[in-house]
Amino acid sequence: NAGVTQTPKFQVLKTGQSMTLQCAQDMNHNSMYWYRQDPGMGLRLIYYSASEGTTDKGEVPNGYNVSRLNKREFSLRLESAAPSQTSVYFCASSELSGQPLSSLTVQYFGAGTRLSVL
C-alpha cells in the first residue's frame, strides 16, 4: 500500500536554481494538492487539481507552477528558488473535491519533501 509517494525526500538548492517535486498516488483519486508547512504557519495550500486536466491556485501560489501529468501524478516546479521557499512540502490526494465531507473527501498525505534554499 504505497498511497502517496513524494520524491525526493530531501533537497538543497542554491538561490536561482530550479527543481521539480514529484508526487504520485496509487489510490485512483481524482483530486491532488500541494501544501507547504512552515513553523508556526500550519499547512498552506499552494495549488490543487480537482480532476485530471485542471489546476487552480491556492493560498500561496507565487513562485510555483504545477502540472497534472495524468490522474496519478501531480508535480510542483520552482523555476527560480528563493530562500523564502525553504519549507517542507506535502502532496495530498482525495477521491473528490468540492463535495460535502465524506470518506471520499478525506485527504491522504505523502511523507513530505524537505527543501532548503541557500
Add this chain to the structure above:
Amino acid sequence: QKEVEQDPGPLSVPEGAIVSLNCTYSNSAFQYFMWYRQYSRKGPELLMYTYSSGNKEDGRFTAQVDKSSKYISLFIRDSQPSDSATYLCAMNNQGGKLIFGQGTELSVKP
C-alpha cells in the same frame, strides 16, 4: 487575523493524563471539522472528523464542536507516549479546500 487559530504549544503531559487541544475560527461558513495527527518527519493523517456542532467519540479520542462559539476541541483520555505528535485542526465548507490551524505539538512522558 488567521481564519483558524491553534495554540502551537508545545504541550507536555504525563502518561495517563487527559489532554485538551483546541482551535478557534472566524468563518461561520465552516461546516466540517477535522483533526489530523502528524508524527515527526511524517505526513499528516486524519484522526477524526465531525459535521456541525456536537461530539464524536472514537476510543480514547473525543472531538467536540461548538459552532456558536466558533470553537473546536480534541480530548485524549488516558494519554500514551505513542500519542506524542503534532495535532492539526482543519476545517472547510462545501468548497472542499481545507484550512489548517498551526498545529499543537504534544509530548506524553512515560
